[in-house]
Amino acid sequence: MSTNKFFIAPSPHDYSKDSVKSIMYGVIIALLPALAMSFYYFGLGALITTLVAVVSCMFFEFIIQKYLIKGKITIFDGSAIITGILLAFNVPSNLPWWMVVIGSLVAIGVAKMSFGGLGNNPFNPALVGRVFLLLSYPVQMTSWPKPSNFDFTLGGYTDAVTGATPLGALKTELGKGERTVQDILDKGVDMGGGDIYQFPDYMNQMMGDLGGSLGEVSAIAIIIGGLYMLYRKIITWHVPVAMLGTIFIFAGLLHIAHPDMYADPIFHLMTGGIMLGAVFMATDMVTSPMTPLGMIIFGVGIGLLTVIIRVFGAYPEGVSFAILIMNAFVPLINKGCKPKRFGEKKAAA
Amino acid sequence: MLKTFPKGGIHPAENKFSAGKAIEQLALPKTVSIPISQHIGAPAAPVVNKGDKVVVGQIIAKSSGFVSANIHSSVSGTVSKIDDVMDTSGYRKPCIVIDVEGDEWDSAIDRTAGLNKNITLSQEEIVKKIGDSGIVGLGGATFPSQVKLSIPKGKTADVLILNGVECEPYLTSDHQIMMERGHELMVGTQILMKALNVSKALIGIENNKQDAIDYLKKISADYPGIEVHVLKVQYPQGGEKQLIKALINREVPSGGLPIDVGTVVHNVGTTIAVYEAVQKNKPLFERVVTVTGKSVSKPANFLVRIGTPVNELIEAAGGLPEDTGKVVNGGPMMGKALNSIEVPVTKGTSGILIFNKKDAARNEMQNCIRCAKCVSVCPMGLEPYLLMQLSEKSMWEGVEAEKALDCIECGSCSYKCPSARPLLDYIRLGKSTVSQIIRARNQK
Ligand code: SF4
Ligand code: SF4
Numbered sequence: 001m002s003t004n005k006f007f008i009a010p011s012p013h014d015y016s017k018d019s020v021k022s023i024m025y026g027v028i029i030a031l032l033p034a035l036a037m038s039f040y041y042f043g044l045g046a047l048i049t050t051l052v053a054v055v056s057c058m059f060f061e062f063i064i065q066k067y068l069i070k071g072k073i074t075i076f077d078g079s080a081i082i083t084g085i086l087l088a089f090n091v092p093s094n095l096p097w098w099m100v101v102i103g104s105l106v107a108i109g110v111a112k113m114s115f116g117g118l119g120n121n122p123f124n125p126a127l128v129g130r131v132f133l134l135l136s137y138p139v140q141m142t143s144w145p146k147p148s149n150f151d152f153t154l155g156g157y158t159d160a161v162t163g164a165t166p167l168g169a170l171k172t173e174l175g176k177g178e179r180t181v182q183d184i185l186d187k188g189v190d191m192g193g194g195d196i197y198q199f200p201d202y203m204n205q206m207m208g209d210l211g212g213s214l215g216e217v218s219a220i221a222i223i224i225g226g227l228y229m230l231y232r233k234i235i236t237w238h239v240p241v242a243m244l245g246t247i248f249i250f251a252g253l254l255h256i257a258h259p260d261m262y263a264d265p266i267f268h269l270m271t272g273g274i275m276l277g278a279v280f281m282a283t284d285m286v287t288s289p290m291t292p293l294g295m296i297i298f299g300v301g302i303g304l305l306t307v308i309i310r311v312f313g314a315y316p317e318g319v320s321f322a323i324l325i326m327n328a329f330v331p332l333i334n335k336g337c338k339p340k341r342f343g344e345k346k347a348a349a
Numbered sequence: 350m351l352k353t354f355p356k357g358g359i360h361p362a363e364n365k366f367s368a369g370k371a372i373e374q375l376a377l378p379k380t381v382s383i384p385i386s387q388h389i390g391a392p393a394a395p396v397v398n399k400g401d402k403v404v405v406g407q408i409i410a411k412s413s414g415f416v417s418a419n420i421h422s423s424v425s426g427t428v429s430k431i432d433d434v435m436d437t438s439g440y441r442k443p444c445i446v447i448d449v450e451g452d453e454w455d456s457a458i459d460r461t462a463g464l465n466k467n468i469t470l471s472q473e474e475i476v477k478k479i480g481d482s483g484i485v486g487l488g489g490a491t492f493p494s495q496v497k498l499s500i501p502k503g504k505t506a507d508v509l510i511l512n513g514v515e516c517e518p519y520l521t522s523d524h525q526i527m528m529e530r531g532h533e534l535m536v537g538t539q540i541l542m543k544a545l546n547v548s549k550a551l552i553g554i555e556n557n558k559q560d561a562i563d564y565l566k567k568i569s570a571d572y573p574g575i576e577v578h579v580l581k582v583q584y585p586q587g588g589e590k591q592l593i594k595a596l597i598n599r600e601v602p603s604g605g606l607p608i609d610v611g612t613v614v615h616n617v618g619t620t621i622a623v624y625e626a627v628q629k630n631k632p633l634f635e636r637v638v639t640v641t642g643k644s645v646s647k648p649a650n651f652l653v654r655i656g657t658p659v660n661e662l663i664e665a666a667g668g669l670p671e672d673t674g675k676v677v678n679g680g681p682m683m684g685k686a687l688n689s690i691e692v693p694v695t696k697g698t699s700g701i702l703i704f705n706k707k708d709a710a711r712n713e714m715q716n717c718i719r720c721a722k723c724v725s726v727c728p729m730g731l732e733p734y735l736l737m738q739l740s741e742k743s744m745w746e747g748v749e750a751e752k753a754l755d756c757i758e759c760g761s762c763s764y765k766c767p768s769a770r771p772l773l774d775y776i777r778l779g780k781s782t783v784s785q786i787i788r789a790r791n792q793k
Contacts (some may be wrong), residue, residue: 007675007709008688009441010774012760013702014361014518014681018722018767020715077715119716119768290721290732341730341752342356342590345605 007035020118024078025287026232030225031085031280036207038216040092041147046214052097056104064113070212079118083107088124089215091133094145099137103129123327124287127320134320140180144211145306164189164197165211170263171316178261185267205270216276219269219294221348225280235285238292240278243306247274250307262311275307277319288326294330294337301326351556353581353590357728359761361584361682363557365630367521367641367648373528374652375665377452381424381656382434383409387695388485389492390416395445401428406632408474411443411478418493418696419483420445423634425453437659437678437695447656454746458631460671465560465628468540473546473626482626483633483696488512488523488587488616489679491697494623504608505656509542509550513565513617514580514587516555517680520700522637523617525556525650527561530621534565535572544573545613550575551596552617553659555582576731584621585680585759589614591728603755618699638662638694642703644670653694660690662701674709677702682760712769723762723772729755733762734773740779742755745786748779 038046059081065073087103107129115121134141144165146248169189173179188198200210208218216222229235251265266272273281280301289298302322309318361555386392393410397403403422410420426449433441454460464764480495500506511534515523527534538550552569554562556579566577580586580595590601599610607614615623625631634655646667653662659793661678663669667689669720677684678692679699723733731752741749753776762772 005686006686007704009675009711010686010771010777011674011677011679011684011758012682012764012773013677013704013709014685014764015684015712015769016361016765016767018357018765019716019769021718023718023767071567074715079718093665117720143352232720269479285720286718288719290719290724290734339724339727339730339732340356341603341755342594343600343605343729343731343755 004140006276007173020077020079024082025230025236026234027082027280028078028085031089031215032227033221034215034218034276035085035090037221038089038093038214041208041217042214045145046093048090049091049093049095049097049100049214050085052100053088053104055079056101057084057087057108060105060108061113065117069113069117073120074118074231077118080108083112083129084124085215086280087129089280090126090130090213090273092144093214094143095133095140096124097115099133099140103133106132119286121286121332123324124281124284124343127281127324131320131324147209147211147217164191165316166199166205166267167310167316169197171310174261181263182259185263202266202270205267210271212271212274213273213338216273217313221277222275222279229283235279235283236292236295238295239282239288239299242296243278243282243303244269244274246300246303247307249261250304251311254307254311268307268310272310272317273319277302277306277323281319282326287330289330289333291334291337291339294333297333297337298326298330301329322343351579351581351774352553352595353586354588354728355584357726358583358585358591359566359726359764360582361764363582364519364643365521365524365557365637366643367650368375368545368607368643370521370525370648371652372400372637372650372652373665375654375657375662376397377449377654378657378661380429380446380448382436382505382693383420383423383656384434384436384442384444384447384693384695385420386442387420387491387655387697388418389490390414390418392443393417393420395431395443396618397428397431397445399428399430399756402426403428404453404455406634408632411691412483412493416493418485418542419481419632421632421634421701422447423656424449426450433591435689435692435732437685437687437692437698438715444656444693456655459629464536464575466536468536468543468627470627472544472546475540475548477628479544479623480733481632484619484622484626484693485617485633485696487618487636487699489683489697489699491695494615494619497615498541499543502610506545506608506613507549508597509547509646510588510592510612511538511550511552511617511620512587512614513552513554513558513561514592515558516582516584516587517682517684517700518584518681519641519702520639521641522639522650522699524558526563526597526618526621526637527565531565531568533621533624534557534617535568535575536628537620537622538575539572540611540627541615541620543600548574552577553580553586553592553596554578555580555586557582560706573706584761585728587758588728588757588759590757598706600779603752610667633696636694636696636698637698639702640666641700642670642705643708644672645703646704651700655696656693657699658691659687659701662694663690663703667756670703670705672705672707673703674706675704677704682764707727712772714770715768717768717770720767722765722767723746725763726765728759728761729757731737731756731785733776734770736779737770737772737775740775740782745779745782748787749783753779
């Protein structure tokens with residue numbers, strides 16, 4: 001009997017069904033509700049922008065892997081698709097397509113592949129792409145299409161109907177130092193020429209009927225995606241809960257202290273990129289800490305920075321910057337937050 | 350809430366195909382090869398020569414140190430040679446090879462069937478008897494049992510823990526032993542309690558063996574001090590440190606032993622061997638082995654003489670399946686892959702597990718995506734991804750500082766990793782290198 005035909009490998013001999021692919025495609029599924037809602041509010045432009053971003057992310061990853069690194073092609077592992085979707089989610093749906101392509105190149109080429117590809121990048125690639133675009137094309141990156149229901153024409157895509165975001169409108173108006181928060185939120189803002197911007201109510205904020213980046217508007221769709229990822233054990237609750245909780249408390253304290261100057265915490269949570277950031281960007285496993293305690297510190301840090309930038313900074317929105325700044329602290333957090341070792345000798349009892 | 354250990358753990362598919370299969374005596378082989386090193390510690394020294402006639406239960410190799418164990422013949426017949434034979438480690442190791450003639454047992458062994466409840470030996474005599482009988486941990490660790498019962502000065506045990514967890518998927522030998530030999534297990538437990546001078550013993554069983562739990566709970570009523578405890582199905586519940594934590598909520602310190610927290614753990618199979626040694630004068634020369642696998646046609650629990658070639662067990666279970674890709678000695682999580690099935694069963698063989706080609710291959714390794722799953726499943730609170738990284742880069746101080754030596758090699762991290770990274774392989778490398786470094790350091 002021939003005997004040397006058996007596989008010889010050290011234990012364990014059994015493996016779970018999880019794979020990089022199953023995790024990544026799980027995230028993609030979780031992103032679909034938010035994509036559907038942005039299609040509903042922003043029309044075909046939302047789909048086209050997303051498609052352009054996904055295809056260019058995969059394309060750049062392919063080119064880099066094939067011709068620069070001459071390594072394995074992993075464009076179907078799902079991670080480039082996620083970067084593409086998230087980049088698209090973080091830009092206005094009517095952004096010129098070539099800017100989307102440039103953003104993808106920065107996300108994949110600079111933020112991901114130059115560090116050694118999946119798993120080695122310290123910063124969230126989609127956010128790096130987004131911030132690059134924001135700094136390079138500040139006008140286009142802050143011209144928002146007005147949400148409208150089921151606009152199947154390409155009109156919204158080519159000649160933008162410029163709307164405002166709640167955060168932007170509030171910040172600008174508050175900056176003038178004439179009106180109180182409540183007054184602004186109730187009566188709206190004059191955008192010039194008698195065009196009054198009315199703030200969405202909580203219901204519309206929840207559903208996503210408000211101006212903003214492509215995929216960030218619908219809180220409810222994002223939460224559904226987040227619950228799905230929790231159920232699939234792709235993410236844990238630590239980062240989103242720590243981040244959202246911090247924002248709620250911090251913004252709430254500011255609001256209680258000076259209700260005229262600072263918007264209420266629900267307004268903060270429901271507008272801008274906080275939900276998208278908390279559920280999909282800050283939870284990116286590659287760029288977040290490894291232990292529960294670390295994840296909580298990370299989430300709290302993002303929450304604090306977000307509110308500080310929004311309320312005291314120059315930009316109306318601060319989630320992207322806050323996450324990128326905390327990304328930089330991840331190695332330090334990992335050093336400082338070790339899991340509790342079993343049988344650790346208690347320090348001087 | 351079911352008892353369990355607090356951190357980490359996994360729940361692999363149980364696949365207990367041979368559950369409920371009555372223990373069958375395997376037919377005697379034509380020859381046996383009995384390795385002189387089947388336990389942790391120094392190999393035993395042969396005391397028979399080529400040509401000698403031996404009987405079942407006769408001592409053929411003597412313990413050669415404090416941590417070592419006697420070896421007894423498992424058959425009657427003639428010693429044909431003492432030579433190097435490939436064993437389950439894949440290396441050729443010294444074995445006593447015996448041609449089987451009949452089945453004549455040492456006359457001192459009590460072969461009557463009745464249960465002997467009456468423990469007459471004293472505490473010291475019990476420990477000595479267990480040592481003489483060559484008993485080692487049958488759960489797979491093969492640590493000489495009398496060493497565990499010889500409590501160092503200054504330490505005391507207040508409770509005995511029996512491991513009936515059988516948390517390894519596929520394996521069912523302990524389960525079946527508990528079902529078929531419950532009373533012997535109880536008397537064996539009383540013997541161990543006497544040896545340790547404790548009045549309390551806890552038997553931990555996972556709740557996937559409800560029949561064994563019910564049965565042992567029922568009969569334990571007649572044996573004061575013995576309690577059956579139900580544990581959650583969670584691997585590695587049977588890890589010594591995890592089991593102690595789950596049952597009595599004490600944490601064995603890093604680098605320490607169970608006795609440091611006042612307890613000693615024995616496997617249920619070992620406990621029955623203790624019963625046989627002490628009450629029936631029968632040394633350890635046979636054990637129950639599960640033979641199983643998805644393609645195995647007749648999964649079974651066999652009572653096997655030590656030294657029987659593994660292929661005879663496989664034949665009795667329906668033969669080696671066509672699509673066999675890997676044969677493992679032990680369970681899927683901690684067992685060792687065999688490179689030949691002509692190796693002998695030893696005291697540590699708890700199961701023979703056959704994987705088909707598809708399940709045998711590992712997935713292709715990918716980059717670490719820092720998903721932290723390895724960290725969250727590690728029952729010892731280690732960071733496997735980090736230990737692997739440090740080992741890969743030969744940063745041994747880091748490996749030591751990050752507590753690689755605490756790793757119990759349960760394999761949960763490698764099991765869980767979505768990128769199929771060989772975490773435990775690298776951690777083992779790190780552990781052995783660090784141990785060498787420490788040994789060298791201590792010699793200075
Ligand atoms: S590091 Fe060791 S103890 Fe932790 S899961 Fe991996 S094998 Fe088990
Ligand atoms: S489980 Fe694997 S991929 Fe995830 S952090 Fe650990 S080593 Fe990396």
